[in-house]
Amino acid sequence: RKEVEQDPGPFNVPEGATVAFNCTYSNSASQSFFWYRQDCRKEPKLLMSVYSSGNEDGRFTAQLNRASQYISLLIRDSKLSDSATYLCVVFSGNTPLVFGKGTRLSVIA
Amino acid sequence: EAGVAQSPRYKIIEKRQSVAFWCNPISGHATLYWYQQILGQGPKLLIQFQNNGVVDDSQLPKDRFSAERLKGVDSTLKIQPAKLEDSAVYLCASSLVSGWDSEAFFGQGTRLTVV
Numbered sequence: 001r002k003e004v005e006q007d008p009g010p011f012n013v014p015e016g017a018t019v020a021f022n023c024t025y026s027n028s029a030s031q032s033f034f035w036y037r038q039d040c041r042k043e044p045k046l047l048m049s050v051y052s053s054g055n056e057d058g059r060f061t062a063q064l065n066r067a068s069q070y071i072s073l074l075i076r077d078s079k080l081s082d083s084a085t086y087l088c089v090v091f092s093g094n095t096p097l098v099f100g101k102g103t104r105l106s107v108i109a
Numbered sequence: 110e111a112g113v114a115q116s117p118r119y120k121i122i123e124k125r126q127s128v129a130f131w132c133n134p135i136s137g138h139a140t141l142y143w144y145q146q147i148l149g150q151g152p153k154l155l156i157q158f159q160n161n162g163v164v165d166d167s168q169l170p171k172d173r174f175s176a177e178r179l180k181g182v183d184s185t186l187k188i189q190p191a192k193l194e195d196s197a198v199y200l201c202a203s204s205l206v207s208g209w210d211s212e213a214f215f216g217q218g219t220r221l222t223v224v
Contacts, residue, residue: 004151034212043200043215044152087151096142096165097213099151 003027006088006100014108017078021103023088024070032091033064033071038102039084047073047086078107111135113216115201121222127189130219134182134203140164142213143176143186144200152200158184191223 033050144152160181
């Protein structure tokens with residue numbers, strides 16, 4: 001089983017739609033979780049950290065389920081500018097940041 | 110605040126040639142990472158430095174790849190000799206510390222094409 005697994009997509013959604021991405025991780029000792037965003041031919045940038053209690057930043061909501069070892073990202077009211085690849089990232093303390101392969105989102109007008 | 114600087118932005122070489130990439134992290138960042146990102150995949154860690162010491166290089170193909178971070182600031186990554194499968198974007202990232210809540214900032218990367 002890979003350390004961090006994501007559905008590669010692509011997810012093609014209309015503007016205004018709600019879309020959710022899931023990510024599973026294999027190391028039960030993982031401590032920290034993040035979502036990074038990567039635009040085409042650009043570098044990854046931190047979108048948000050994922051906390052045990054769940055957290056929200058505007059239209060974006062991140063959830064963590066430690067028992068099932070998965071993380072989710074919900075995007076409400078999708079904008080064209082949300083089109084990008086969303087990378088799930090896990091930190092396990094004794095290993096560096098481990099990235100998933102990413103989920104590609106295309107928001108269509 | 111200046112970001113992570115990388116050079117060159119693009120490089121095309123023939124297989125079996127050598128190539129070197131340079132990275133200047135954000136000032137004061139103790140942790141520096143080199144990642145390899147093949148098209149359609151997520152970044153894969155090659156090596157992590159804490160100041161000028163290596164923390165993790167378990168996925169670095171040491172028969173052809175080498176990296177150093179002299180004086181705990183700038184870093185270079187070298188490939189010698191290059192293979193076709195080394196074609197990828199090489200991303201350098203830095204963070205203030207290596208820890209559970211430390212954001213990694215990435216440079217724009219070096220796009221390597223081996224022909």
